[in-house]
Amino acid sequence: MNRKRVIIVGGGYAGVEALKILAPSGECDIVLIDQHPYHYLQTEAYELIANECSMTRVMIDLVALCLSYGEHVTYIKDTIREIDYESKRIIGQISGHSYDYMLLCTGSRTAYNGATEGLRQHSHGVKTLQSALSFKQQFEQRLYSRLESEGGWCAEPFNIVIGGGGLSGVEIAAEMAHYIRIFHKDNTLTCDNIHIFLIIPHETVLEGMEEYLIKHATKRLLQLGVKIINHSRITSVEEHALIINGSEAVCFDFMIFTGGIVASTLTVGMNVAKNKKSQLIVNEYMRVSEYEGVFAAGDIAELRDPEGKLVPPTAQGAEASGISAAKNILALIQGKPMIRSNIRLKGMMIALGGGYASISLLGWMRFSGMIGYAIKTIIMRGYRYLLHRQCAKGVERIPQSKRNCRMRF
Ligand SMILES: Cc1cc2nc3c(=O)[nH]c(=O)nc-3n(C[C@H](O)[C@H](O)[C@H](O)COP(=O)(O)OP(=O)(O)OC[C@H]3O[C@@H](n4cnc5c(N)ncnc54)[C@H](O)[C@@H]3O)c2cc1C
Secondary structure (H helix, E strand, O other), X not given: OOOEEXXXXXXXXXXXXXXHHHHHHOOEEEEEEEOOXXXXXXXXXXXXXXXXXXXXXXXXXXXXXXXXXXXXXXXXXXXXXXXXXXXXXXXXXXXXXXXXXXXXXXXXXXXXXXXXXXXXXXXXXXXXXXXXXHHHHXXXXXXXXXXXXXXXXXXXXXXXXXXXXXXXXXXXXXXXXXXXXXXXXXXXXXXXXXXXXXXXXXXXXXXXXXXXXXXXXXXXXXXXXXXXXXXXXXXXXXXXXXXXXXXXXXXXXXXXXXXXXXXXHHHOOOOOOEOOOOOEEOOOOOEOOOOXXXXXXXXXXXXXXXXXXXXXXXXXXXXXXXXXXHHHHHHHHHOOOOOOOOOOOOEEEEEOOOOOEEEEEOOOEEEEEHHHHHHHHHHHHHXXXXXXXXXXXXXXXOOHHHHOOOOXX
């Protein structure tokens, strides 16, 4: 029998979970294509930015991961540009690849509102590892130059502006505020004139989330000295100042923008049903109905729970949808009926700086503070540990001659 070829495009949360389902079955040849040789743990980005961990802590080696499953799984580093659905071929920057089934998991990017002049040019993002690293380096460089030029005293305020009060905006604001506190306490350069402004369009941060999380996150942010400017829309941005609500100016030394997402650029040229965020509309089996053999999971798709309610773009949603899509691809290969997806978020965990977190799990387990942080850490470390353990099997398969040439994550 002809073995089917499954291509997973994107090795993020959705793609990696799909790989974990498809690879052990041994019933198909799998190619995982990603533009980077690592899976970036975005949910831990706040720790990287706040210098709580090194770059390698937020990466999983995709080459080793694929090798760990054996010869029927291959990793290819390429950036996919186009899909030819008629001939079932995807075209990357480097080469073309044929598929019987394809799972699109290329995630999302920051939604820079085109109408907001200067936003993209003058703000930093954290959606990719490169942007998070460049943000971290530039931030420290700028802060250092300022301290040097002022002889160790921040006579002038150093303002950091964060646009967007969702999960990532809140986590980054809290972690940076905590970092700055430590910086002030521990550093030989004395500077307690650093301010963080969180500019949010709604009444509260974490709009739409549970009241418990909103209350505790707000309290913690205020405790850390973050200034929350609510009911504010950023209307234009210049190099060191932005305008909110068309009139009020806020000066800044550094700006981060986290205000929402749109689907990855891969959906731009796709002639299929999409929502306002350019996310693909998938059916209950995670299938892109317009094309045979094409599935989508994670942030690239509009995810819904079994009641039809929208599921926000999260790592959890991405994982659940990746699993569902992979199971259905496997069902088709085995000639079995597909199963409806059952995407439900188990809760929310929000890191709030310095070993403090607010979590709400399974509808009844709620904690804030050190216990919340401990639970969040155990869950995240568990995810990373299992992947590292699997990668270790892959490393054993790398020929000795090549082992020293590869940088391991
Ligand atoms: C700072 C921050 C904090 C967050 N915190 C949380 C949290 O605490 N909890 C939570 O549940 N969610 C959190 N999220 C959201 C979560 O990270 C995303 O929802 C999740 O990463 C989506 O997973 P995905 O697999 O769809 O996409 P991704 O994880 O983004 O993976 C997409 C992959 O596709 C690859 N790719 C993209 N385009 C191409 C192409 N053209 N060709 C080849 N490869 C391509 C990328 O390199 C990447 O590896 C956070 C996000 C951010 C930015």
